[in-house]
Amino acid sequence: MTARRRVLISGASIAGPALAFWMERAAWDVTVIERAPELRAGGQNIDIRGAGREVVRRMGVEDAIRARNTREAGTRFIGTRGQTVASFPAGRDDTGGATAELEILRGELSRVLFDLTHERVEYRFGTTIRSIDDRGAGAHVTFDDGTDEQFDLVVIAEGMRSRTRRLIFPGVDPIVSKNMSTAYLTIPREPDDTDWWRWYTATGGRSISLRPDNLGTIRATLSYPTRGDERADTGDDDSGRSRDALLRRFADAGWQAPRVLREMAHAKEFYLDRVGQVHLDTWHRGSVALVGDAAYCASPLSGMGTTLSLVGAYVLAGELGRSTDVETALQRYEDILRPFVERAQDLPPGTPRLANPRSRAGRALFHGVLRAASSRAGRRLTTGLFRPPADTFALPDYG
Template sequence: MDSRSILISGAGIAGPTLASWLSASGWDVTVVERFDHVREQGQNIDVRGVGRQVIRRMGLEDAVRDRHTGETGTDFVDDTGRPLAGFAAGADDTGGATAELEILRGQFARLLHDHSAAGTEYVFGDRITGLHDDGSGVDVEFDHGAARRFDAVVVADGLRSRTRSLVMPDARVEELGLYTAYLTIPRTADDNDRWRVLTCGQGRALGLRPDNLGTTQASLSFVSDVRGLDRLGHDDVVAVLRATYADVGWQGPRVLEHLDDDSLYFEEVGQAKLPTWSRGRIALLGDAAYCASPISGMGTTLALAGAYVLAGELTGHDDPRTAFARYERILRPLVTKAQKLPPGAPGIAHPRGRLGRGLFRTAVRAAGSPLLGKVAGLASRFATPPAEAIELPDYPMPAQRAVTA
């Protein structure tokens, strides 16, 4: 019997994970990525709960651990950088604002690409421009390459996927009113192994996180009633950030100094809440299907679990439409819980006024208190996403090769 063919759009986290499982199961897998290389930039991400189970089954847990960022916990600080409350990194698969297993997104993407590359055709620097599903297969048109036909197509290229609009032109992103800028800055003697967060007032926050590269990962996040700032050009984005954070002390001037560096990435935070994740022989995966936003702490876990479940169902069913329906039915409960953000988020962590800022600081002090936090369970509720909300099926798929280097 000839192997079945599948095209995956997106070489981030979900796409290569799906490629690994399907290629190991005998599928003819192609991944198309609009960038001309694996994007090795990106901030800290965590792997929790069922996501951790997936990388174990892939033989990748030790390799991820070898690339740990070194972050030991989270501190909320005052305007001078003095800790107001601290939370240790999680000690198990799920808990902690800082997970027990943290890795830079770019390093994880590279690891997943390399793990899947031997059995996958990667096409970089191209994108899908047309999808034509005739019921027995999908004819795909590309911006640069020749048209090709596949048994199924999976779109895994992000929250604001252009490819998704070819399948579901009515899909909309639920905006959360939050913007975040990420950048890498030189490490200084003042930096440590903690994720330090300053609520700056007027709807703003600033964060600094360690990495394993000898640099520091910085973030600037702010709430705004204005939509579309992420569509501005680089110079305009820099101007907005400089104006927004002009009066912020502590590490504010240091971060602003490096906004013109090449690492700057700016996004408007949102969620994808779609009534269905597939149409015919075309399915959505990862953020394109069910982005829960960085606020949830569940993005990577959802990508890994979704890819594993989708691969298992595709391998077990001849008709991809049946597999897509089962994938959604199994994963939807986990997504629903992940997308349920803390009450008031994101505004509660980005207070606009003095009163809100004071209340937030009081809350984190209470949650971080060894006595009150433990008695009231505040720390657990504050820092434990629902990463074990489902039990992963045990699919009869080939074991993955272990990678430790």
């Protein structure tokens, strides 16, 4: 009997466990490592659209995901007096809607995928890769505890700011800034909160959003413009510098800013990140490949991040299962998926500035456009306004 090939996957969020599922079905021995000491339960709302919906159907977890749906009713844009400027109900098909039909918290989806795979896949938490020695026919990996192992393939399924990616592409900075930063935090739900995603635009390019979840809390964001060359703190900030800066920046923003800033002072789940995309000329080198945000993050502005992760994992595993030659399979993965990724990363002109006007006049114009688009006649003319290109990809059939 031929020995099963071994794959090491670094990252246990979305792309990693999804890839683990398909690789195990393709008869590979799968090990998943994760930097965090346990499965990360946090995270904001994400959606699954188009081809991504078909992937989860083929995995048999669409009903499990639907059971954990945030049940967000749709999106409402809020004016300066707290009034609703325009409403857009949640989508009713696989792709459409600012709020997709299938919305779920990142941590909830991660749990669904982990539960699906952990009995047949080895997970190691609190583990990272120290070095990768690609020896042509596989990769020799040294872990942070000093131990080492040989794998036929290593796949980096980490986030946009992947540290392990630097081992494969040293000196390459593939992140393209979208000149915006966003702070994410979870705050208590109050009686006046609704099941709608409420999006408020202040002047100065600032915005505040409040989104319901299925856990009885509210997921809040504070977004603001940043220059491409401007330094910004990112990640979990224990020093308080980022929170202090946000207090100053949003002090006069209006609407629910006082509430969000008050809760931010002691929020346990707080994350600040620069919005960006990842652009690489290739997603593999030797016996190492990239999948998901580490390879081709399209940014939260695209509405396509989770779908790209799920579809990318499916195609990568499918091609590896179809060919005994790893290099051929990795090149096929790129050739098949890259056109879809390029469409996803091609954001509408003016994004994100048009949706985050700096002046009162700009905000008035933005609200006027939204009112027109949300009218009965406008909806017929603007059916693609909140419709990412998630259904422009036909999934291969790998049997």
